[in-house]
Amino acid sequence: DTAVSQTPKYLVTQMGNDKSIKCEQNLGHDTMYWYKQDSKKFLKIMFSYNNKELIINETVPNRFSPKSPDKAHLNLHINSLELGDSAVYFCASSLLAGGSQGTQYFGPGTRLTVL
């Protein structure tokens, strides 16, 4: 009955590789997000999709490409991984984009380690 799930939970890979992280929500929400949490625990939004449309694209290298096949899924593909990409990546979803219905629910996170 997990509300927001992510796979994999841990990802260890070499520099230069390409990897993907998957996110699924079963809450019936319209909006999904990707956040990056660095080693100092600072959380920063990367992308947001509303009904499969990209609505937030923060200053993120274009090696990061989100894809939303349907409104219950938001995947994150990362090309040419760099050491600085090591972080915990969180997926989240909300019923609507902002406002009182904009409460975001988070997945358990994917810890990415680039060697």
Next chain:
Amino acid sequence: AQSVTQLGSHVSVSEGALVLLRCNYSSSVPPYLFWYVQYPNQGLQLLLKYTSAATLVKGINGFEAEFKKSETSFHLTKPSAHMSDAAEYFCAVGGDFGNEKLTFGTGTRLTIIP
């Protein structure tokens, strides 16, 4: 632009003592304010939220927060700390419908002393 400032990256309290975690916000529009908790190696869990209905907001696990517009604050409190409260706490601010971006504070690590 919106922002939040959490005063104190580390707070330690004795078990049974009052917990007070501070959050000040800046927003050009009426804000929606949130407190999230992150237990070790887990995702963020919503503790409580302020959506302009009532200034004193009660959340899960005995936590509450009071919205004070005059002080631009949304401090989190719990009357009596429990060992299980040890975690990282994040304050966040969001805007009106259509402004879906949540801006997080830098977090406060709460340690409970037995």
